[in-house]
Amino acid sequence: MRGRVLIRKKIFQNNLSYDVPTILFFAGFFLHELSVIIDTSMFAYSANESMTPLGFFAKIIRFTAYGVMLLKIIYDCGVGKKNILFLYAAAGITGLSFVASRNSVLVFYLLIMIAAIGISDRTVLLSTIIAQSLMLFITVSLSMVNVIENAVNIDRKGRVREFLGFQWATTAPILFLFIVFGGIYLNRWRLSLIGAVLINVVNVFLFILTDSRMAFLVTFVTTLHFLCFGHLMKKGSFARALKWIFIALPWLFAVFSIYLHKIYTEDSAFLVKLNAKLSNRLYLGNRGIKEYGIHLFGNKIKWVGYSIGETDEVKAGGYNFVDCSYLQILLEYGVLFLLLILVIYSFIIYKAYKSNKYYAVWILAIILMFGMTEPRLLNLLYNPFILLACAGMIKEKEQRINKEEILSDGDKC
Numbered sequence: 001m002r003g004r005v006l007i008r009k010k011i012f013q014n015n016l017s018y019d020v021p022t023i024l025f026f027a028g029f030f031l032h033e034l035s036v037i038i039d040t041s042m043f044a045y046s047a048n049e050s051m052t053p054l055g056f057f058a059k060i061i062r063f064t065a066y067g068v069m070l071l072k073i074i075y076d077c078g079v080g081k082k083n084i085l086f087l088y089a090a091a092g093i094t095g096l097s098f099v100a101s102r103n104s105v106l107v108f109y110l111l112i113m114i115a116a117i118g119i120s121d122r123t124v125l126l127s128t129i130i131a132q133s134l135m136l137f138i139t140v141s142l143s144m145v146n147v148i149e150n151a152v153n154i155d156r157k158g159r160v161r162e163f164l165g166f167q168w169a170t171t172a173p174i175l176f177l178f179i180v181f182g183g184i185y186l187n188r189w190r191l192s193l194i195g196a197v198l199i200n201v202v203n204v205f206l207f208i209l210t211d212s213r214m215a216f217l218v219t220f221v222t223t224l225h226f227l228c229f230g231h232l233m234k235k236g237s238f239a240r241a242l243k244w245i246f247i248a249l250p251w252l253f254a255v256f257s258i259y260l261h262k263i264y265t266e267d268s269a270f271l272v273k274l275n276a277k278l279s280n281r282l283y284l285g286n287r288g289i290k291e292y293g294i295h296l297f298g299n300k301i302k303w304v305g306y307s308i309g310e311t312d313e314v315k316a317g318g319y320n321f322v323d324c325s326y327l328q329i330l331l332e333y334g335v336l337f338l339l340l341i342l343v344i345y346s347f348i349i350y351k352a353y354k355s356n357k358y359y360a361v362w363i364l365a366i367i368l369m370f371g372m373t374e375p376r377l378l379n380l381l382y383n384p385f386i387l388l389a390c391a392g393m394i395k396e397k398e399q400r401i402n403k404e405e406i407l408s409d410g411d412k413c
Contacts, residue, residue, distance in 0.1 A: 005381035021076040025119045028068030028128045029112065029384075033268030035062035036381045037175070041166050043146045045308055066108055078118035086175040087114070090340055097337040100297040106333070109380065116390040120206050124391045125182045128384040130191070132182075136175050139165040148264065151308050162209040173215035178382045180219055181363050189230040189359030196223040218370050234356030243353055246361050249368050250345040254326040254338065257372040261327050281323050281373060288322045288331055297325045298334035325371035329378060341378060344389045354407040355393040 035058040038044055045053035051059075071079065078200050079087055084138060091110060098106045116124060132375060143150035143165030151163040161169040161243060180199055200223060208217035232238065264286040275282040292299050305321035322328045324327060330338045352360035371377040 021072055021078075022119060022123055023183050024068055024072035024075065025115055026123055028065045028072060028115065029124065030127045031065035031068065031132050032112065032380070033128055035059070037063060037132065037135040037139070040168065040171055040381060041135070042143070042151070042163075043139070043165075044306070045149075045167055066111060069111055072115045073111075074102050076118060077114070079114070083117075093336045093340050096297045097333040100295065100299060100334060101332050102300045103332065106337075109378070112117060112380065113387060113390050115283060116387040119391050121388050121391045121393050124184060124387050125185055129179055129182045129186070132175050132179050136172060136179070140172055153306065155306065156333075159211045161211045163308065164206075169210045169306070170212045170215060170374075172384055173203075173210055173212040173219070174376065176202060176206060177215050177222075177370075178376075178384075179217045180222060181367065182384070184222070184226055185360060185363055188357075189226055189233050191223060191226045191230055193227065196227045199207075214370070214373055218366065222363075222366055225348060225366075226359070230359070231356045233362065236356065236361075239358040239361050240353075246339055246365060247349050247353075249348050249349070249365055250342040253368050253372055257326050258330060259325050262289055278373060284320065285322050285324055285327050288320065288327065291320070292331050294330060295334050296336055298337060300331050301332050303328075323373055323375055325375045325377035328375045340356055342385075344386060345377070348385070348388045351388065351393050357393060360393075 005353070038058035038061075042353060044052055044058055046052050046055070046116065090113075094106050094110045098104065107259060142148045143163075148165050153161050153163070153169065155161065163169050164172045166172055200220060203216055203219045203223075215366045226233075243254075261282055264275065264282040266272055271282060292301055301320075303321050306319075322331060326338065329341055339391065345364065349361055349364050352358070363386060367377070367383065376383045380386075
């Protein structure tokens, strides 16, 4: 009987269930993550831009994932009367931004968001972590033994950066960062000294090879923060005292970062120095505002960055990538869509407060801050946390009560 109790305890710990909607979402989102990671790796790369066999396979997996998500919605949509008006508004804004930007990713992301309704937050994050960890390990390992290409790039500052089997040098360290975020969330803030050391051994390894400074710094600061102050998050006194500031963080970061790019000028010695520290981000953001303008529903933009397939365009002076999440969303998808994203993130933080998950509040705050210099707020390849707006969050106190009931029932067996 002890074995049954331990198994049930483990299942409860991750809030997993084996009902049909959960299985469908878990399978669908797992397949989606596999496909988009393959797509951004050297498995799918072709110098002449033709589709590789694995690239074609990734596309089949991705559309299979969308089909599974659609089945989940048909089987159990779970949209309540309170949420239906917001869902209609979100769908309308997304549709108009899709028409303006011609980026079909928005439509598929909306499908996944609707499919996440009624699914446990822990199910969402567990499916992500398994897929991300599996593909990160396989891709980096195969690149290290030259099964797939490990491209090396020397940028204009002389930084030598290995791509570790991906098409971007930053992909591996940022994937690892979000795996760390997800792991801390699933473990309810608990991080041991050994765990923090092991995480940062990998962090240093990835930094040495890719020279991805921001991902390295955020990973280190995150582990240090939860190692030193994680026990204080159980009561959440500090987070509760600053509740409305935390809820307003998406708006504060958006206004600050967009304004900073907007006012950038080479006449300001301070802004020039800050721009240099931020690897020319302020200049590129300012140029993006001038070149593309700010529209209500967005604009069709082809972003060109330092990926493997865009080397020739970069050499020809076509580099236009805007790294700030808030500004990139504003330029490509428009004012209304950016406002929608900010509402969603504020709502997720509000839900975290309602669920007594103060560790989630801190994780989201770090992600939002990271979004000022990296375009990851709306990118399910890395960041599944936006799905928590639709996924369910059970209160921490309720979890402990239910856990005691389960163990009590198990003892009776």
